[in-house]
Amino acid sequence: MRFPRRIVVAAGLCALAPSLAHAQAGGDIGAALMQRADVRAALESARADEPHVIEEQIRLCEIPAPPFKEADRARAYLDAFRGAGLRNVRVDKAGNVLGERPGRAGPSTSLGAGRPNLVISAHLDTVFPEGTDVHVTREGTVLKGPGIGDDCRGLAVLLAVIRALNKGSVQTPATITFVATVGEEGLGDLRGVKALFGETLRGQIDRFVSIDGSGYGITHRGVGSRRYRVTFKGPGGHSYSAFGLANPAHALGRAVAVLGDLQVPAEPKTTFAVGRIGGGTSVNAIPFEAWMEVDMRSVDAAALHALEAGFLKAVDEGTAAENARWNQNGRLTVEKQLVGDRPPGLTPVSSPIVEVALSVTKALGLAPTLDEGSTDANTPMSLGIPAITIDAGGQGTGAHALEETFDTQESWKGTQRALLLTIALAQ
Amino acid sequence: MRFPRRIVVAAGLCALAPSLAHAQAGGDIGAALMQRADVRAALESARADEPHVIEEQIRLCEIPAPPFKEADRARAYLDAFRGAGLRNVRVDKAGNVLGERPGRAGPSTSLGAGRPNLVISAHLDTVFPEGTDVHVTREGTVLKGPGIGDDCRGLAVLLAVIRALNKGSVQTPATITFVATVGEEGLGDLRGVKALFGETLRGQIDRFVSIDGSGYGITHRGVGSRRYRVTFKGPGGHSYSAFGLANPAHALGRAVAVLGDLQVPAEPKTTFAVGRIGGGTSVNAIPFEAWMEVDMRSVDAAALHALEAGFLKAVDEGTAAENARWNQNGRLTVEKQLVGDRPPGLTPVSSPIVEVALSVTKALGLAPTLDEGSTDANTPMSLGIPAITIDAGGQGTGAHALEETFDTQESWKGTQRALLLTIALAQ
Numbered sequence: 001m002r003f004p005r006r007i008v009v010a011a012g013l014c015a016l017a018p019s020l021a022h023a024q025a026g027g028d029i030g031a032a033l034m035q036r037a038d039v040r041a042a043l044e045s046a047r048a049d050e051p052h053v054i055e056e057q058i059r060l061c062e063i064p065a066p067p068f069k070e071a072d073r074a075r076a077y078l079d080a081f082r083g084a085g086l087r088n089v090r091v092d093k094a095g096n097v098l099g100e101r102p103g104r105a106g107p108s109t110s111l112g113a114g115r116p117n118l119v120i121s122a123h124l125d126t127v128f129p130e131g132t133d134v135h136v137t138r139e140g141t142v143l144k145g146p147g148i149g150d151d152c153r154g155l156a157v158l159l160a161v162i163r164a165l166n167k168g169s170v171q172t173p174a175t176i177t178f179v180a181t182v183g184e185e186g187l188g189d190l191r192g193v194k195a196l197f198g199e200t201l202r203g204q205i206d207r208f209v210s211i212d213g214s215g216y217g218i219t220h221r222g223v224g225s226r227r228y229r230v231t232f233k234g235p236g237g238h239s240y241s242a243f244g245l246a247n248p249a250h251a252l253g254r255a256v257a258v259l260g261d262l263q264v265p266a267e268p269k270t271t272f273a274v275g276r277i278g279g280g281t282s283v284n285a286i287p288f289e290a291w292m293e294v295d296m297r298s299v300d301a302a303a304l305h306a307l308e309a310g311f312l313k314a315v316d317e318g319t320a321a322e323n324a325r326w327n328q329n330g331r332l333t334v335e336k337q338l339v340g341d342r343p344p345g346l347t348p349v350s351s352p353i354v355e356v357a358l359s360v361t362k363a364l365g366l367a368p369t370l371d372e373g374s375t376d377a378n379t380p381m382s383l384g385i386p387a388i389t390i391d392a393g394g395q396g397t398g399a400h401a402l403e404e405t406f407d408t409q410e411s412w413k414g415t416q417r418a419l420l421l422t423i424a425l426a427q
Numbered sequence: 428m429r430f431p432r433r434i435v436v437a438a439g440l441c442a443l444a445p446s447l448a449h450a451q452a453g454g455d456i457g458a459a460l461m462q463r464a465d466v467r468a469a470l471e472s473a474r475a476d477e478p479h480v481i482e483e484q485i486r487l488c489e490i491p492a493p494p495f496k497e498a499d500r501a502r503a504y505l506d507a508f509r510g511a512g513l514r515n516v517r518v519d520k521a522g523n524v525l526g527e528r529p530g531r532a533g534p535s536t537s538l539g540a541g542r543p544n545l546v547i548s549a550h551l552d553t554v555f556p557e558g559t560d561v562h563v564t565r566e567g568t569v570l571k572g573p574g575i576g577d578d579c580r581g582l583a584v585l586l587a588v589i590r591a592l593n594k595g596s597v598q599t600p601a602t603i604t605f606v607a608t609v610g611e612e613g614l615g616d617l618r619g620v621k622a623l624f625g626e627t628l629r630g631q632i633d634r635f636v637s638i639d640g641s642g643y644g645i646t647h648r649g650v651g652s653r654r655y656r657v658t659f660k661g662p663g664g665h666s667y668s669a670f671g672l673a674n675p676a677h678a679l680g681r682a683v684a685v686l687g688d689l690q691v692p693a694e695p696k697t698t699f700a701v702g703r704i705g706g707g708t709s710v711n712a713i714p715f716e717a718w719m720e721v722d723m724r725s726v727d728a729a730a731l732h733a734l735e736a737g738f739l740k741a742v743d744e745g746t747a748a749e750n751a752r753w754n755q756n757g758r759l760t761v762e763k764q765l766v767g768d769r770p771p772g773l774t775p776v777s778s779p780i781v782e783v784a785l786s787v788t789k790a791l792g793l794a795p796t797l798d799e800g801s802t803d804a805n806t807p808m809s810l811g812i813p814a815i816t817i818d819a820g821g822q823g824t825g826a827h828a829l830e831e832t833f834d835t836q837e838s839w840k841g842t843q844r845a846l847l848l849t850i851a852l853a854q
Contacts, residue, residue, distance in 0.1 A: 186711075225711075227710050227711075239699075239700040239702060239724065240698050240724045243698035243699075243700070247687070247700055247701060249683065249700075249701040249702075249704050249719070250684075250686070250687040250700075252683070253679065253681070253682070253683020253684045253686070253687060254680075254683070254684045254687060255680070256676065256677055256679070256680020256681070256683075256684075257680045257681045259677070259680070260674070260681060260749060260752060261752065269670075271666060271667050271670035272670075273666040273670070273674055273676075273711075273712070273713045274674060274676040274680070274707070274714075275666060275676075275709055275710040275713070275714065276706070276709065276710060277704050277705060277706055277707060277714075277717060278704060279703070279704050279705075280702050280703030280720070281702075282702055282703065283656075283702040283703060283720040283721070283722050283767070284652075284654075284700075284702055284722045285700070285702055286700045287702065287703070287704075292676070293707070293710040294710070295666045295667075295710050295711045297666065297667045318684075325687060325688065340710070374667075
């Protein structure tokens with residue numbers, strides 16, 4: 001998901017673009033490609049195809065895909081990949097759906113052949129639990145339904161890109177692997193994209209684009225996070241008759257007091273918060289357990305690591321101080337469970353992939369913005385592989401809310417942008 | 428409820444007893460009364476009546492009396508008071524059931540007549556919520572059911588005392604007011620007994636005994652408590668994009684860290700604990716609210732007051748420190764809601780009422796123990812009115828648990844002790 005922290009890029013910035021390896025200069029490539037008849041035909045086709053895109057967006061969205069239960073939507077997507085004529089269509093161990101459109105160099109079955117390999121993806125999962133009403137309603141140009149923008153829009157646009165490439169008979173030098181990932185949201189913890197880079201296509205991806213959500217932004221800063229659930233435990237007992245035992249809620253308080261005073265840099269932006277706390281069964285009992293959930297984020301790996309070290313120290317200090325206060329009576333223990341691990345990363349504004357994205361966005365008459373967020377692109381960013389996440393067009397509200405909306409007005413521009421970016425990065 | 432902190436009283440202690448005002452010397456009164464034919468007849472009757480007592484204990488216990496919903500059991504008790512021939516039987520505003528057995532000086536309708544006035548009580552309420560299965564089972568001598576000891580036993584013994592006084596035709600100089608109180612448990616916060624002393628019989632009670640639970644103890648130390656629910660509030664927001672706002676969970680932690688280091692005296696025993704904590708909706712959001720429930724206790728009013736002042740200061744300091752940390756950005760507020768207020772009190776071991784209780788206990792061949800607890804007697808103790816709580820005989824386990832048991836073996840001794848104490852204190 002993208003965060004609302006945008007930089008509107010000045011037009012002049014694009015002129016600084018260095019050339020993209022295996023491609024034309026990033027700053028010009030959008031306009032240059034639009035001179036080609038096949039590309040123009042594909043773009044025309046994408047625009048004409050938009051009603052179909054919206055229908056697919058609704059159809060896919062009405063197949064539930066709760067966290068860790070994306071299989072039904074994945075099956076439908078597998079069929080769509082097959083129907084679109086992709087090769088080597090398959091589901092990997094993690095549950096990601098993959099299909100290839102071979103480049104002129106042949107299919108990417110080995111490290112040598114079919115390189116560069118461009119991966120274009122969208123994510124299957126939603127944040128909504130099983131049993132959520134996923135019916136989509138439509139009023140005028142506005143669709144309403146859980147996940148309609150994030151990321152049913154991306155899933156539909158991904159299929160539209162394949163169709164438009166076919167309609168325009170666009171041949172690309174690079175192989176394009178289309179992927180629908182699992183586990184992008186929340187506790188999914190990027191498990192799909194982690195498996196993609198760590199196992200399924202390990203060492204075989206040269207460029208990565210995730211199409212995620214509504215709008216026209218380009219996410220190039222991957223905000224990483226480390227999340228913990230910390231549980232303080234002791235024997236507990238009656239608040240009066242057992243007084244003198246160490247208290248897990250007191251240890252938690254001591255740890256939070258230390259955590260609260262940690263200093264973090266403003267740039268690279270680094271943050272922390274105790275998001276949830278709980279514990280205890282009765283006002284008149286020393287709890288046997290108290291817990292907290294803590295979120296730490298940064299776009300910078302070193303800053304995130306330093307923060308995490310300070311946090312872990314705070315937890316140990318809080319526990320030790322509470323045990324010392326009661327002379328180790330009812331000695332507390334503490335469990336620090338890592339429940340979220342999203343690597344931070346940054347694709348520089350000056351990098352070819354960002355330049356190309358800015359170029360194609362401008363070539364289509366759209367105003368490019370640069371965003372930060374926590375998306376599937378975090379993983380390749382952290383590995384040093386050129387990666388961005390782009391919005392999929394239209395206008396959205398209420399991502400992660402049941403009342404999420406997607407306004408289809410001129411949403412074909414988003415489809416065209418994804419298409420042109422795909423062609424540009426597959427050169 | 429009594430706490431398991433007992434002092435077994437050495438026999439010699441009773442010899443030190445000063446005389447009870449309007450009565451015989453505390454140390455001898457038990458044995459002296461047992462010389463009287465009417466008292467002996469009453470005691471005989473109480474023993475013979477025990478099967479009836481146990482039946483009533485079961486019958487009353489199977490009428491639900493959840494916190495704040497004692498009315499059904501109160502109605503049954505009202506009928507029992509009427510059936511036993513008490514005068515001026517009534518329910519007061521708070522829901523307490525009252526009935527009088529006039530002393531030789533006449534009914535206690537005014538401050539002058541019928542003094543001294545002795546109140547003997549038991550409590551109607553249980554800790555169990557509506558819908559709890561209150562069916563009582565019996566296996567051998569053991570009854571099992573929620574509240575069977577605490578305080579259905581006290582309620583049954585109270586009625587048995589009236590019957591035995593009548594059977595023995597015991598005339599007392601003092602008027603005895605029998606009371607079944609509401610709100611003794613938990614959040615009931617002693618509201619019944621507070622209303623009794625503050626309004627219904629304000630200024631008209633000279634001695635007070637609560638019959639509560641199983642066993643043979645004498646509670647003379649009233650552990651007082653002050654309980655708070657503290658809620659820290661702020662705007663809350665996304666853990667990353669809204670970073671820089673004060674965090675209610677952090678303020679709570681800071682307050683708890685200060686609270687945890689407060690020093691309290693070992694004697695008079697004074698205690699504190701954060702019993703429950705909560706707040707927050709998601710690991711990746713700054714909570715808009717965090718709360719804690721805090722219990723503070725002491726048998727000493729000054730010590731309790733000093734602790735409470737330290738606690739309130741800790742809460743304010745924690746809030747201020749968190750606001751200062753973020754330069755008042757998303758400034759937090761805090762609510763300190765008093766949810767429990769039980770006044771502490773002490774009836775000295777050397778006081779006549781304790782002497783008398785020890786004397787009658789010994790006269791019946793029972794081993795006297797002195798206990799502390801938080802019972803209806805707290806309120807008169809805090810007002811300086813002679814007051815104790817006595818156990819109602821038998822042997823119990825699991826007070827406040829669904830599996831509570833009461834062993835009826837020789838439980839008539841508890842009935843006799845309550846009877847003899849009533850007679851002794853009504854002299």
